[in-house]
Amino acid sequence: GGKATTTDNSVDDGKGENEKIKIGLTMSSRDQFLSTLETAVKDAAKKQDNAEIIAFDAENDIQKQLSHISSFVSQDCGAIIVNLVNTDTTEEILKAAGDVPVVFVNRLPNQPILEESDNSSFVGSDEYEAGQLQAKYLTEYFKDKDDKEINYVLFMGTLGLQHTNARTKAVKETLEENGFTLVKQFEDTAEFDRAKAMAKMQQFIGTGKPFDVVIGNNDEMALGAIEALKSANRLEVPVVGIDATANALAAIEAEEMACSVFQDAGGQGSGAFDFAYKMAQGEKVDKYGWIPFKIVSLDNLADFK
């Protein structure tokens, strides 16, 4: 069969090839989070003795992702796990997959279409929730603030990506719902990149404008901002991120970062595999497998180490 980065179970060589259940996995790109997710899918597959994973990376190219699907279909995959490049290509992905069941993972596809189709499902977390959790933490943090006015600095991720949009929108909306007035001091993209966030933060601090909080669409940018705050001796300002990377946990421990939001890559990966494995064998599964986000701060740090 196709020799992809297969994770088959070599212990069970005795089993016939034809009994193998092949599951295709196409990832939007590789970053730390998605790599962890991918590893979780493969680890889960190892626990089944007749599962084989074929994994591709679309390098953020919708075109590539579509061609991955066609290639999975021609390789007789039993199910396909898709980490969407663009969440609006749901319909095209489903069309390309045809009869092969599809499990979307991590990035929420277009819901009406997802709900309409009868052999697809979603496993992941609600990006909006991540922003909400940041806001929840900050509401608590600023609860004693008199004027209810927050001067904020916000680093957006790569423009045009769904989680950039959802996280940004959520944190702002929720804070406003909770009675705060937001004053934009600085809102710009740093493309999820630590170096870019650091450079921009440094220049912003130089303007001397007041700010009460730094919000990052992910941890890397939050950490970049922290490096800049450190050299300006402004570490007292709370910095919040998302992802709960090892770096971020260390920064929370060092009381440099206020909080992060843990997205359960492992849970999403193994959950997606379970769904796919079942669907490949014709079993029914739920439409949504929600893996909740969790807030991480100094209080509950121990749970995540």
Next chain:
Amino acid sequence: MNKSFDVKKFASKNSIYIVLIFLIIVVTIASPKFLTVGNIINLFTTESIKGLLALGVAFCILSKGIDLSLGSIVALSAVVSASLIQNPTYSAQMFKGLDMPIGIGVPVAIVAGILAGTIFGVINGALIAYTKIPPFIATLGSMVVVRGLAMLYTNAYPVPMLKNEFKTVGQGNILGIPNLLIILILFALIAWFLLNHTKFGKNVYAIGGNDVAARVAGIKVKKNIILVYTWSSFCAAVAGVLLAARTGSGIATLGLNYELDAIAAATIGGVSHNGGVGRIGGVIAGILILGVVNNGLLLLGVSPYIQQIVKGLIIVGAVVFDMRKNAKAA
């Protein structure tokens, strides 16, 4: 003796096709799935968008220029056409309530998308022709500007839920041959005709070969430069509209870095960056070489990092092989 000489000459003149055939053989041996009708069609369809860009940028390179803005033009054309043909049932429709009848709506969306992209080719061309700034910098500038415009237009949100009739343009097929592939072939024929059978083509070669001499020989250099960049952006704009139709949504991040692959394809295909040298057959071979490599690595399930490395090596290797024949000839 005379005969053996001819064989050699033939081989050296067509070395790029030899590379292509060699790669096809290697991939076929490595993965029996490769040479199946389904896979080949899949391969062509995947490469058709970048292929269109390569056919466009080849003209720029032939005229001793370059066009870095093509990827951004893809995005702009995609979002403009998409914004005009969203399902009115979609609550977050960009132009609320817009619902043209199909017979008008689809052509309007297509034409608007193509125009929106092509206009920047005219601007690129005029900038380069009249201000004489290097094409690299002119199109680098418009690459950034056009991408910004696409972002601004959509507020960086996707433009999804396009009408089915529009999507058919990019997803349908005629007698089993995908529309995308048909359009690519059509454009290749047009490009070949333009270069080999029209005055415009001869002018492009001459301008690339020696623009001062071309002007003295009575060629309207400025007009032709503008035409060259108009053509390349036209190809990209068509590609953008098709991409929106194929993926069923337009988004401002579409086509990022596509121009690099397109330039690579043209260069692999023997289009010289010193201007004036290159043929459409070579460009097509270049596109296919990249396609076979991408597809082959995918079928073989090579890890994505190693895929990148192998791809880079093959790009360089193909051009080196192609140069060796020139080195011998000189």
Next chain:
Amino acid sequence: MNKSFDVKKFASKNSIYIVLIFLIIVVTIASPKFLTVGNIINLFTTESIKGLLALGVAFCILSKGIDLSLGSIVALSAVVSASLIQNPTYSAQMFKGLDMPIGIGVPVAIVAGILAGTIFGVINGALIAYTKIPPFIATLGSMVVVRGLAMLYTNAYPVPMLKNEFKTVGQGNILGIPNLLIILILFALIAWFLLNHTKFGKNVYAIGGNDVAARVAGIKVKKNIILVYTWSSFCAAVAGVLLAARTGSGIATLGLNYELDAIAAATIGGVSHNGGVGRIGGVIAGILILGVVNNGLLLLGVSPYIQQIVKGLIIVGAVVFDMRKNAKAA
């Protein structure tokens, strides 16, 4: 009359500085925060990484080449040096238990990082010199390959938790002047010296201006081409190590597309893509123009989409302005 002529000539020779001063004035009026010592130092520090790349790529462009692999080299050098100087307390350390004493560890990490990057410059140069493939395609290939290697080396995971002594290299300062800025100035001086006061510099100008003439004059063109790309990758490798030190972590996605900004800076600074024309003073001015634009737009809080558009327009505008003087002079 004689005097007024001189003023004109002076202005046309230094038009790029005029553009720079003009921009500074505009930004200063728009944002009083601009002309503060802190902000200026920030601006320089921010641009220093790309500035190093611009100083490197300027040599390539002068020799009528280009180097697209610089951004990838930044990444590779960053991850290699970072991997050797992680805190051993960090549980996911790349080389488990590695803990060199500072006096050895820091230099080893720096040298290893620089070597890892520079070696690809040697390869680029050798490829271009010996196979005569276009620099665009050779370095496009290595751009992809080197990025892939950086990904493979780190498995695309960040390499964080670097020792403080290493971070000081990128974050520290001497008498209030950030190390990064000091290194940028140092490299600018070296580049200036190389171009104006050594045989190598003359050779670079000659090769870019007319490589046949250079070869006929007995210049070892191949050797010099290799040196050019070695120098550019050396600059990028140093930039990569500094970037790792500055941000306290290395990651394989660092430096993406930095080469485009560097090329833009050099081009704005008057380095001609036709080879043989350009000066280091201009390159520095080009870096600063981009820096002032970035910083100004940031201070003014312009929306990121509009930032892109304005930046693109200014890049093109600066070069057009700079070309006008040439058009007149010619």
Next chain:
Amino acid sequence: MSEYILEMLDVVKVFPGVKALKGVDFRVRPGTVHALMGENGAGKSTLMKCLMGITQMTSGKIVLKDKEVNIKDTLSAQEQGISMIHQELNVVTARSVSENIWLGREPLKNKIMIDHKKMKQDTLELLEKLHMDINPDELMSNLTVAKMQMVEIAKAVSFNADIVIMDEPTSALTTTEAEQLFKIINNLKSEGVTIIYISHKMDEIFRICDEITVLRDGEFVGSDYSANMDIDKLISLMVGRKLTEMFPKIDCEIGETILKVENLASEDSFHNVSFELHKGEILGFAGLVGAGRTEIVETIFGIRPKTEGHISINGKEVNINNPYDALKNGLCLLTEDRKKMGIIPVLSVRDNTILSSLDNYSKGIKLDHRKIQCDTEEYIDKLNVKTADYDTEIESLSGGNQQKVLVARALLTNPDILMVDEPTRGIDVGAKAEIHTLLTKLAGEGKAIIMISSEMPEVLGMSDRILTMHEGKMTGIISRKDASQEVIMKYATEGFETNEEDNNE
């Protein structure tokens, strides 16, 4: 010790598709000026490039001062004491004169730093010694072609080589500078330097050369002391046949005025130029380098901006802004700078030939390839261009043959007014006569011709009237019967007041 300083024996050079040298023997005695002669494409430059290490010979050997040597690149040729002035200018136009002269061997101080002071000083001394009035700091691009050529000559001399190769050094020079070069050659000779001299100008050869070697079609045909030769013998050796007449000027009917130029000026290059050109007339332009003759025709042709004056064709004032307009108005220009403004190096002989006449080959938007092929064949054959086939890149043709292709391009446009700027520069005697015959024939057909030439015999032999220029000013128009070398030189050097009577014939 052999009597030769240099022997090239049985040299073969094969280019793909062309055997440029077919076993050439070439022997040079020390301290002599040795002419290397032959038609365009005979292989002269190729032989010298093998000697200079610029191309590698396919087989053969080189014996230098009794030692067989292997010259693998220019550097090793220089080390062996050989330097060369190339047929095509090889200058870095964006750099200064002194940087060009010392390119690759700049004087150093402290082993790494370039000693700019010494470089300038050396340049000054060198230029002074050679009596060249050129500023060492001037950019090459600001010099005229002739001055660039003088810099190249200075550079070749500066190597202090034993053997200096000069490949058509005077093709870009006018009389004064050529005289200066001959002085330099004499000085070098008296210092014991050996000179290999290639030129198509017969008078020069007999003036300065001691010995002559002739190549034909890549083969050695003969070698002798110039004292034992005369022009006819030399020509028949080169061409393989007797040549009829060098300047086959026939007096033909001069018709009505076709081109009228009044008070023409372009920026600072020339002012107040007025003349009339008639059908069937050849109007020669004479003057020294820098006189502005090229600029006049370039302005008429729309390459340079016209800052003043009027141009009328057939009595109607025309507005020409670019070469395209000029061609549409029946003008055509064969430019002086073949490499920069003439050929498209990477394109085929065919494409180069038809470039200016594409409109004639368009059927709708499609090109008529059959007609293109037909016409190319006709003209290439008519002009006797030596090329493997019509698909050959023009770059690989010898200089003279490239020029012929450009002549073919000009003729194909079927112009009413043909302006030729140094039409026979670098062209061999045989072809020169052919071009002269052609010009005469065209004039006979009623075409009007402007011919710029720095070769006095050519101007005198071919023109009906001669317009003289001096430093951007027109100094007179002399009719054929009044013209002589002396008269022209006077007008060209001293800048006489314009004589109205001469103007009106």
